[in-house]
Amino acid sequence: MNHPHPLQSLKRPLTEALLLGLQGIFGARLSTSQAMREHHGKDESSYDPMLPDAVVFAHSSEEVAAAVALCNEHAFPVIAYGTGTSLEGHILALQGGLSIDLSQMNQVVAINPEDLTVTVQPGVTRKQLNVEIKDTGLFFPIDPGADASIGGMTATRASGTNAVRYGTMRENVLALTVVTAAGKIIKTGTRAKKSSAGYDLTRLFVGSEGTLGIITEITLKIYPQPEAVSAAICSFTDIASAVNTVIQTIQMGVPVARVEFLDESSVRAINQHDKLSLPEKPLLMFEFHGSEHGVKEQAEVVQHIAAEFGAIGFEWATRPEDRSRLWQARHNAYFALLQLRPGCRAISTDCCVPISRLADCLLETKADCEREHIIHGIIGHVGDGNFHVQMLVDTNDAADVARAEGVNARMVARAIAMNGTCTGEHGVGLHKMDFLVDEHGEAAIDVMRSIKHAMDPNNILNPGKIIRW
Amino acid sequence: MNHPHPLQSLKRPLTEALLLGLQGIFGARLSTSQAMREHHGKDESSYDPMLPDAVVFAHSSEEVAAAVALCNEHAFPVIAYGTGTSLEGHILALQGGLSIDLSQMNQVVAINPEDLTVTVQPGVTRKQLNVEIKDTGLFFPIDPGADASIGGMTATRASGTNAVRYGTMRENVLALTVVTAAGKIIKTGTRAKKSSAGYDLTRLFVGSEGTLGIITEITLKIYPQPEAVSAAICSFTDIASAVNTVIQTIQMGVPVARVEFLDESSVRAINQHDKLSLPEKPLLMFEFHGSEHGVKEQAEVVQHIAAEFGAIGFEWATRPEDRSRLWQARHNAYFALLQLRPGCRAISTDCCVPISRLADCLLETKADCEREHIIHGIIGHVGDGNFHVQMLVDTNDAADVARAEGVNARMVARAIAMNGTCTGEHGVGLHKMDFLVDEHGEAAIDVMRSIKHAMDPNNILNPGKIIRW
Numbered sequence: 001m002n003h004p005h006p007l008q009s010l011k012r013p014l015t016e017a018l019l020l021g022l023q024g025i026f027g028a029r030l031s032t033s034q035a036m037r038e039h040h041g042k043d044e045s046s047y048d049p050m051l052p053d054a055v056v057f058a059h060s061s062e063e064v065a066a067a068v069a070l071c072n073e074h075a076f077p078v079i080a081y082g083t084g085t086s087l088e089g090h091i092l093a094l095q096g097g098l099s100i101d102l103s104q105m106n107q108v109v110a111i112n113p114e115d116l117t118v119t120v121q122p123g124v125t126r127k128q129l130n131v132e133i134k135d136t137g138l139f140f141p142i143d144p145g146a147d148a149s150i151g152g153m154t155a156t157r158a159s160g161t162n163a164v165r166y167g168t169m170r171e172n173v174l175a176l177t178v179v180t181a182a183g184k185i186i187k188t189g190t191r192a193k194k195s196s197a198g199y200d201l202t203r204l205f206v207g208s209e210g211t212l213g214i215i216t217e218i219t220l221k222i223y224p225q226p227e228a229v230s231a232a233i234c235s236f237t238d239i240a241s242a243v244n245t246v247i248q249t250i251q252m253g254v255p256v257a258r259v260e261f262l263d264e265s266s267v268r269a270i271n272q273h274d275k276l277s278l279p280e281k282p283l284l285m286f287e288f289h290g291s292e293h294g295v296k297e298q299a300e301v302v303q304h305i306a307a308e309f310g311a312i313g314f315e316w317a318t319r320p321e322d323r324s325r326l327w328q329a330r331h332n333a334y335f336a337l338l339q340l341r342p343g344c345r346a347i348s349t350d351c352c353v354p355i356s357r358l359a360d361c362l363l364e365t366k367a368d369c370e371r372e373h374i375i376h377g378i379i380g381h382v383g384d385g386n387f388h389v390q391m392l393v394d395t396n397d398a399a400d401v402a403r404a405e406g407v408n409a410r411m412v413a414r415a416i417a418m419n420g421t422c423t424g425e426h427g428v429g430l431h432k433m434d435f436l437v438d439e440h441g442e443a444a445i446d447v448m449r450s451i452k453h454a455m456d457p458n459n460i461l462n463p464g465k466i467i468r469w
Numbered sequence: 470m471n472h473p474h475p476l477q478s479l480k481r482p483l484t485e486a487l488l489l490g491l492q493g494i495f496g497a498r499l500s501t502s503q504a505m506r507e508h509h510g511k512d513e514s515s516y517d518p519m520l521p522d523a524v525v526f527a528h529s530s531e532e533v534a535a536a537v538a539l540c541n542e543h544a545f546p547v548i549a550y551g552t553g554t555s556l557e558g559h560i561l562a563l564q565g566g567l568s569i570d571l572s573q574m575n576q577v578v579a580i581n582p583e584d585l586t587v588t589v590q591p592g593v594t595r596k597q598l599n600v601e602i603k604d605t606g607l608f609f610p611i612d613p614g615a616d617a618s619i620g621g622m623t624a625t626r627a628s629g630t631n632a633v634r635y636g637t638m639r640e641n642v643l644a645l646t647v648v649t650a651a652g653k654i655i656k657t658g659t660r661a662k663k664s665s666a667g668y669d670l671t672r673l674f675v676g677s678e679g680t681l682g683i684i685t686e687i688t689l690k691i692y693p694q695p696e697a698v699s700a701a702i703c704s705f706t707d708i709a710s711a712v713n714t715v716i717q718t719i720q721m722g723v724p725v726a727r728v729e730f731l732d733e734s735s736v737r738a739i740n741q742h743d744k745l746s747l748p749e750k751p752l753l754m755f756e757f758h759g760s761e762h763g764v765k766e767q768a769e770v771v772q773h774i775a776a777e778f779g780a781i782g783f784e785w786a787t788r789p790e791d792r793s794r795l796w797q798a799r800h801n802a803y804f805a806l807l808q809l810r811p812g813c814r815a816i817s818t819d820c821c822v823p824i825s826r827l828a829d830c831l832l833e834t835k836a837d838c839e840r841e842h843i844i845h846g847i848i849g850h851v852g853d854g855n856f857h858v859q860m861l862v863d864t865n866d867a868a869d870v871a872r873a874e875g876v877n878a879r880m881v882a883r884a885i886a887m888n889g890t891c892t893g894e895h896g897v898g899l900h901k902m903d904f905l906v907d908e909h910g911e912a913a914i915d916v917m918r919s920i921k922h923a924m925d926p927n928n929i930l931n932p933g934k935i936i937r938w
Contacts, residue, residue, distance in 0.1 A: 112823065112825070113720075114716075114720060114823075114824070114825035115823035115824055115825045116719075116720070116824075117823065156665060157664075157665040157669075158665070159663055163663060167640075168663050170663070170669065170672070171636075171640055180912070180916060184912045184915075185912070186909075186910065186912045186913040186916060187909065187910060187913060188909075188913060189890075190885070190888050190889055190890050190908065191823040191888040191889070192821040192822055192823060192854060192855075192884075192888070192889040192890040192893065193821065193823075193824070193853045193854055193855075194628055194632060194637050194639070194821055194853050194855060194890075194893050194894065195626075195821060195890035195892065195893060196625060196626040196627070196676055196819075196890075196892045196893065196894050196895060196896040196897070197890045197891055197892050197897060197901070197904075197905055197908055197909070198676070198897055198905050198909065198914075198917055198935055198936065199673060199676070199677060199681070199917045199920060199921075199935070200626075200639065200669075200672045200673060200675065200676055201909075201913060201916060201917065203639070203669045203672035203673070204668060204669060204672070204673055204920075206669065207665055207667070207668070207669055208668060212668075223722065224720075224721065224722030226722075247583075250585075251582075251583060251585070251693075252693065253692065253693030253695075290763075291763070291766055293762055293763075293766065294759075294760070294762075294763050294766070297760055297762060297763070350665075352661040352662065352663055352664060353661055354581065354583075354584035354586065354660040354661060354662075355583070355584055355585075355662070356581070356583035356584050384662045384663050385661060385662055386661075386662075386663065415661075416659070419659050419660040419661070420659055420660070420661040421658075421659045421661040421663075421664035421665075421666045422666055423664065423665045423666050424661065424663050424664060424665065425663065425665050426665060427665040428665070428666060428667055432666070435666075436666055436667050439659065439666055440655075440656065440657075440666070440667065440670075441655065441656060443649070443653040443654070443655045444655040444656060444657060444670060445667075446653075447649060447655060447670060447924065448667055448668045448670065450923040450924060451668060451673075451920055451923060451924070452668075453923065454919040454920060454922065454923035455916065455919060455920070466667055466668070467667065
């Protein structure tokens with residue numbers, strides 16, 4: 001085992017009585033097979049799997065509520081499962097438990113185009129959602145790399161390439177249905193665009209990673225498809241020039257829809273993976289949304305800024321198929337980078353800093369990777385000050401892992417010192433619990449802990465994640 | 470007393486020991502004078518005053534922490550005070566207690582124009598903030614009617630006329646410093662634009678109305694002043710046409726910066742109050758922010774939609790002084806409306822519904838007011854589906870108050886049935902505690918209560934507000 005799990009010893013038993021009770025609810029939709037447990041005991045992180053004792057496939061909030069109530073009586077862990085694409089060990093069954101797979105709760109419950117809202121079950125994936133609402137002329141912009149489930153994206157407070165313009169799950173979830181630790185079903189909001197009605201339970205559950213409740217329905221904002229879209233890419237001789245172009249674009253208030261950075265390694269990786277021939281230099285990819293004229297105006301401002309920082313070329317991708325190809329390549333970057341060192345796994349970092357500190361943070365981190373001779377790529381949602389260093393490590397080589405974790409720890413410390421955060425969009429999971437303390441301080445963590453204790457007194461909801469009990 | 474306070478009997482004593490302790494911290498900045506207590510025992514609601522036992526003027530987070538820690542030892546209530554402009558009885562000292570006046574903590578702590586953020590003490594008012602950051606070319610858009618303090622606006626999850634474009638305090642607070650019930654000072658976030666780092670304490674404190682902690686520092690997003698601004702007004706023969714113009718504007722995704730509705734009474738009131746000569750018909754006031762061309766484009770789309778709904782005239786206010794005069798008049802509407810029935814007080818309602826239901830909700834409510842013969846005006850941040858019926862009542866006439874409260878209760882029920890909220894921006898305070906239960910349901914309120922109990926076990930933080938203990 002490469003990443004030992006200190007809490008493994010706390011494993012709680014699945015009793016015969018509990019198993020029978022769960023079978024009563026789920027029948028053939030309960031499984032204790034090794035294959036099923038293995039599938040639900042790992043994510044995309046570099047952690048080794050930690051298996052749940054059983055897996056159920058839920059079909060309704062009521063079933064989830066019944067299962068959680070039963071597990072609560074037995075003080076038995078429950079872990080919500082969507083697509084298994086989390087990156088920080090979120091769904092690993094540290095103490096065993098029941099994996100509640102929500103992927104079959106994949107109905108779009110209501111589309112309200114007249115209000116720019118949609119209500120979905122948690123197993124709907126972001127791509128599925130956009131297919132299902134396409135005819136309305138509306139779209140849902142949040143796009144993490146994976147085709148994640150909306151439930152998982154909500155629980156992780158996910159974002160992606162469009163966040164610079166449209167915000168993250170924090171800004172785009174209007175209301176939730178949640179099953180509490182006691183097995184009660186609650187609604188946390190309405191479809192009103194704003195509200196001052198009491199504690200913001202919606203935002204409390206967004207990003208709570210299954211530790212405060214299980215999300216079983218989500219109402220989201222959706223947006224009119226822009227009248228016009230254009231995209232452009234440009235390369236730079238050095239990283240600082242690329243990043244400074246972004247900083248100035250944001251500071252001038254240009255409402256870019258997307259602005260993504262890829263370092264040379266990442267460009268090389270997507271060239272290979274997606275058969276592209278981009279110059280293997282630091283690259284920015286822009287997308288502009290608006291009216292025909294507005295899009296042109298934005299692009300001209302950005303082109304001018306890029307030229308000031310010595311951009312090499314400024315190429316337009318006006319045809320939709322060219323744009324799709326570029327953005328698909330960007331979304332594939334995680335997998336493309338894996339191929340730079342076959343057989344290895346990626347430790348994917350995720351810090352976010354105030355935009356004025358982005359160049360400093362990114363360049364110092366890059367230098368650290370180079371000092372440590374770590375094969376890596378850096379990609380970033382740089383308009384938000386968020387970037388990922390993907391370090392390719394041999395997880396069987398403890399020294400290799402330690403080097404990469406050292407780079408990550410120093411990067412997080414650097415980001416926090418710059419008044420940034422240890423995770424822009426991936427979440428805490430197992431991997432960042434100590435960084436969370438560094439970022440918030442013990443007193444704030446104590447407040448989080450008091451909330452966890454109040455809302456989940458038996459510590460059954462995804463135990464051992466975000467904060468220590 | 471017109472609105473009796475059921476919890477008055479719970480008044481807790483200010484002991485000599487506690488008073489001496491507070492004098493040790495605040496010296497001459499502690500007062501128990503009747504005048505000072507009266508000033509701090511009322512807000513802009515129609516409730517009669519309820520006086521705190523003492524008032525202190527805090528100068529630092531550390532002083533607030535010391536005072537709260539001391540009061541917590543004595544299980545003595547503490548109520549944060551900003552400008553006293555809340556509308557739902559938020560700051561009334563139901564159980565007596567210590568009013569902590571934060572108005573002298575009015576420093577802008579840090580301006581970071583390069584990151585589009587500013588950090589302020591809670592006593593800074595919204596107008597003061599905009600004066601202090603003016604030279605940076607940036608502005609803070611949230612503008613409730615009153616020149617409220619940023620601390621109070623944060624605690625109430627306030628918004629205003631710009632929210633349709635820029636969001637509310639929910640979207641614009643990045644991080645807080647908060648004093649907890651135990652008297653600890655915590656930080657809830659960073660200056661990073663996004664984060665997935667643990668429970669969203671920032672959003673939990675935003676809108677918590679002083680019941681979970683006392684906010685002593687706020688980091689806000691600020692925005693580049695738009696390159697171009699234009700404003701337009703147009704009148705309609707009926708309310709439905711005005712509201713339907715707004716609905717279509719929002720559904721088409723036009724990024725209006727402001728769109729305000731005033732009914733005939735409200736137009737008449739501001740005509741009198743601000744010496745204007747607007748047609749006394751339902752009115753829309755628009756403001757557009759963007760590039761020169763973008764602003765023109767937006768306005769043309771809106772003008773076209775308004776024409777389809779039979780708008781009478783579409784007048785431009787291109788000169789900044791004309792725009793200021795119009796918006797000043799709009800901000801004065803609350804006070805202007807008070808003069809429609811001299812000697813009376815206003816019961817100001819505040820519901821918010823999905824935009825497609827706005828015309829129904831507003832018209833049914835208007836009809837109800839007319840049936841009850843209540844002098845009233847309706848104004849609304851209609852782009853968000855939010856409107857206020859301001860009912861002028863003689864608070865010495867119980868039947869008059871009851872009629873108005875009946876209209877309000879039916880309006881709230883209507884809004885909730887339409888999947889809206891009982892308060893768009895004013896908050897819960899004393900007045901909406903029952904509506905909050907109607908909106909969220911007992912199970913969700915229980916979750917809020919469990920959070921309150923966990924974070925404030927002695928119920929010292931603004932007790933008796935938002936939820937019943």
